Amino acid sequence: MTLSDGDAASNGLPASLYARTLHQFDSLHAADRLLYIPHTTTKRPSKTFPTAYQLAPHLAYKPVLPADAPERRSNAGAKSNPFADPDPAFTIPFNSETHTLMLNKFPVYRPALLLVTKEYRPQYSALDANDVRASWDLLSELKSDSSRTSESTAPQWLAFYNCGAEAGSSQGHKHVQVMPLPDSTEIGFEPFPSAASSITEIAESIYSVPFAHFALKLPSGCGFEEVVNAHVRLLTRMREFVTHKGWKMREAGCEAPHNVLLTRGWICIVPRRHSGAERWAMANALGMLGVIWITDDSQIADFTDRKGGVDGHMQFLGWPR
Numbered sequence: 165m166t167l168s169d170g171d172a173a174s175n176g177l178p179a180s181l182y183a184r185t186l187h188q189f190d191s192l193h194a195a196d197r198l199l200y201i202p203h204t205t206t207k208r209p210s211k212t213f214p215t216a217y218q219l220a221p222h223l224a225y226k227p228v229l230p231a232d233a234p235e236r237r238s239n240a241g242a243k244s245n246p247f248a249d250p251d252p253a254f255t256i257p258f259n260s261e262t263h264t265l266m267l268n269k270f271p272v273y274r275p276a277l278l279l280v281t282k283e284y285r286p287q288y289s290a291l292d293a294n295d296v297r298a299s300w301d302l303l304s305e306l307k308s309d310s311s312r313t314s315e316s317t318a319p320q321w322l323a324f325y326n327c328g329a330e331a332g333s334s335q336g337h338k339h340v341q342v343m344p345l346p347d348s349t350e351i352g353f354e355p356f357p358s359a360a361s362s363i364t365e366i367a368e369s370i371y372s373v374p375f376a377h378f379a380l381k382l383p384s385g386c387g388f389e390e391v392v393n394a395h396v397r398l399l400t401r402m403r404e405f406v407t408h409k410g411w412k413m414r415e416a417g418c419e420a421p422h423n424v425l426l427t428r429g430w431i432c433i434v435p436r437r438h439s440g441a442e443r444w445a446m447a448n449a450l451g452m453l454g455v456i457w458i459t460d461d462s463q464i465a466d467f468t469d470r471k472g473g474v475d476g477h478m479q480f481l482g483w484p485r
């Protein structure tokens with residue numbers, strides 16, 4: 165990567181957040197402290213729901229808390245919470261009163277970032293205005309940084325949130341993930357929420373996506389307040405949908421499981437019923453875009469070769485629309 169002249173800071177570290185992030189990623193990787201092997205992608209085109217399987221064997225080392233682990237409810241006496249006191253080698257200076265920015269230790273993309281709440285909040289709670297603001301600030305800073313680099317392949321960015329164990333989260337302390345948006349040439353399709361064409365009317369039937377989804381286009385150059393409003397509108401619609409399906413929030417004692425996906429151009433919420441662990445075919449937020457991370461190529465069949473095919477499995481993970 166070549167950086168613009170203004171990117172060389174006096175301490176020898178790159179000045180832009182994007183370049184600093186890559187620098188820190190590469191240093192931790194070289195020291196074997198961050199596990200990363202560039203993934204390979206197998207495309208599976210479809211007229212209804214295209215998928216792309218990204219092989220990342222090192223994900224087998226990623227810790228996954230059981231769905232009923234105490235760390236998912238509170239930090240009191242937590243034995244396993246990598247985000248309670250983040251390793252300084254993984255943290256990256258970022259201007260936020262509420263969130264710490266750190267590198268993901270088991271990334272599939274370079275770089276992969278985590279915005280973790282400074283105070284413990286459970287991952288089964290919906291994003292609040294502070295979470296959305298920190299995510300939007302980070303996306304905005306990364307966008308302006310990457311457009312200043314002369315790297316021709318400067319990525320677009322994606323923030324995503326796996327709310328609850330059924331939505332594919334592996335840790336219980338609230339965190340949003342941020343990584344390059346998968347490239348449509350590499351995966352063979354455009355992420356479906358990019359087809360949301362209205363900033364006011366919620367899109368609920370994009371293409372033939374087989375599961376319930378709620379998406380809004382975001383106006384170009386909008387501020388975080390508009391993104392917070394869009395998120396609240398989608399969350400309200402999602403709650404209405406799952407309540408109609410029989411979900412009882414008060415009995416469950418937590419937010420309805422769902423994924424949030426956010427770029428500078430659109431925001432989408434996907435309600436979830438199952439993580440897929442019970443079928444050995446799991447998906448997080450990215451999986452609900454059709455980008456599925458696997459640790460062995462044999463796992464592709466767990467999605468494609470079952471009764472109902474990929475579409476049936478995606479409906480099992482989410483809700484039929």
Ligand code: AMP
Pocket residue numbers: 226227246254267268269270271278326332333334335336339341448
């Ligand atoms: P999720 O699966 O959405 O709950 O995201 C949790 C993320 O935290 C996963 O992508 C893990 O790779 C990452 N992770 C787990 N342990 C650590 C750690 N000690 N330091 C940094 N990232 C971690």
